[in-house]
Amino acid sequence: MSSLKEKTVNAMKWSYLSMFVGLALQLFFAAILSRLLTKQEFGVWAIAAVLQRFGQFITDLGIGRAIVQKAKLTEQDIRAGFTAAMLLGLLTTVLAWLVAPAASRFYPDLPNLTTVFRGYALVYMLSSGIIISSSLLRRALNFKPLVRAELTSYAIGHGVIGLGAAYLGYGTLSLVVSAIAQAVIQLALLYSATRHSVKPVFNWSAYQGLLSFGVKATAVSLLEYLSSILDTLIIGKLYSPVALGAYSRTFSTLAMPATNFASSLSRVMAPSFSAVQNEPERLRRAYLSGLRAVAIVISSATGCILIDAPEIVKVMLGPNYLDSITLMQIFALYIPFAVLTNLSAVLAEATARLNVKIGIQAAYLVTLGLAFWLTYSLGGRVEEIAMVLVGTSALRSAAFAVVARSIIGGGGRQIALTYGMGALYFAGSALFTAAVVFSLRSLNLPLPVLFIAEMALGLLVVASVVLLGPPSELQTMARAAVQQLRGRLINSTG
Structure with missing residues (x-):
């Protein structure tokens, strides 16, 4: 393993340790703050x-x-x-x-x-x-x-x-x-x-x-x-303070974990991409491997969130936010596009393709502004504003995928297949979660018990797709960690 790869893997471990521990703290603190x-x-x-x-x-x-x-x-x-x-x-x-x-x-x-x-x-x-x-x-x-x-x-x-x-x-x-x-x-x-x-x-x-x-x-x-x-x-400016509070709080509750996931990846990949920016083949492998891992993990996680939204809102935001369940589900559709765009944007920045990033972001900003204004003019509610966000984010993600293809010198087929794979994992995790969760809901379990069961199920789904899904650097790291844990358990019991 090269020195750069060793450093990158070690940095990834620490970065994702921060993400997972931070996520647990954020969810706990957010639930308290929503009630204060x-x-x-x-x-x-x-x-x-x-x-x-x-x-x-x-x-x-x-x-x-x-x-x-x-x-x-x-x-x-x-x-x-x-x-x-x-x-x-x-x-x-x-x-x-x-x-x-x-x-x-x-x-x-x-x-x-x-x-x-x-x-x-x-x-x-x-x-x-x-x-x-x-x-x-x-x-x-x-x-x-x-x-x-x-x-x-x-x-x-x-x-x-x-x-x-x-x-x-x-x-x-x-x-x-x-x-x-x-x-x-x-x-x-x-x-x-x-x-x-x-x-x-x-x-x-x-x-x-x-x-x-x-x-x-x-x-x-x-x-x-x-x-x-x-x-x-x-x-x-155009809606009530209560509508703004509900929208921003619902979005931040879902977006914080996703943003942390993207940040944990990009702050490691940015220096790694920069270090091999003059080595096309290594840069290509690093990007495609990272994109595949991100697509699988984030799509599977958001598929679970789509189904679990009612319990997430009730537990994390409280009874005053029950009208935000639909918003939570819409934002679940937004997250995969935002995270996948982030990785391609990091690639562009690490290779100093800043002019094209400026062009895409400027076009996105103008399109988003016009779409928001049109939605409001037609009497759209905040849920429609959220749907506009999803649609325009999908277009931006596609534009950055094209840029990434030009940077790595091809690979358009692999990038398209990765996006398609992400959609399949999203649908598969949503269907599997729905089959289990709908059965649990029919049992009229107490809300805390149902919420914990859903979170455990979500972790199981994500862990399964990482360990058993298509090969990636993340899978190699995860399997190595499992082997180390298994060895420690054997030593401690032996």
Whole structure:
């Protein structure tokens, strides 16, 4: 096994450990939070979070991604990246405080938006300090410190401090407290793992290499971000705060695990793809293997979610969200396209095909905006808005698949077959889950028992398709892990 492959496999293990543990914590914390905050408070949070995330693009300006992608990284690059990030963080914080009242006037039905947005703005400076440390660790495929920082900050910052503030009645501000606490903890842990230079540099030539890539990467990220928030902005302006709260909370409950899955994969694959960007055959094998594994896993999981949606909503969101079951099922159809697009987009970025990414994302943003407006004009509800999201995301995924084919020099048939395989696994897992779950529902089991049974069934389905499905790097890793576990059990009992 090559050194790069060893590092990639090890990084994947740590990344997915973070995902699975984080997922368990997220589901647990989300169920609690849904019972501590109202739909209107989630509506305020949804808009404030949109504005806060927008500022983070200015704070980063693609510097972190440039650190990961750059073929040869120098000490001066690191110093320049840190200096730029801190200056941009300061600038963004000031701008956020000035813009907050205007945002509040644009959404007059959302109370305390100015205070909440200004609270979120405090995270910018903290995030600036995190960028270089996390990027250096990603570049080195050293994910152990990253995982420790993420899980520790989430468990303490959100699970203890954030939920504690919500319990004490701080409402939407409790989410601000949570974000600040998480950023402080991550900053301390990640910097202690890298100890990179914080000495500023003011020579313009030191910034040119980073910014030439970083600005384009930021343009792509900004377009991706605007596309991801367009539904929230439109619903927040044209529909009621309660509708926005239900939509955003339902989406985030389902999207958080899927986003974490995609992020866990892409943050490992980005440096891996970059490392072999000049070796076409290795790049081709890595992409096709990754695409196949992702398609099988995410399609099988979302097939289960489609059937389990009623119990997921009742347990995770509570009785006030029973009208969100249909939304949950629609979002289950969206997730596979979003995750598969992510891998192809990472391939384009790792090989510096940023112009084509900008073109696709710009077309997607315009198409999405027009489709949303037409849906609203025709009297569409938020469920129809969600269906538009699914359809346009499928078109974007197809466009990125074409781009991936051109990058790896062929393989269009394999990519098409992988997408078709994903559809079959989605349908198969949905049918199998329906056969079991409908039988369980007829027994009138208590809701907690039924929910646990459905989660166990879902894990069984996903584990089965990974271990018994088509060959992939993920299957090799999973089988090796099973063999190691079996050996440990034999040794412990022998």
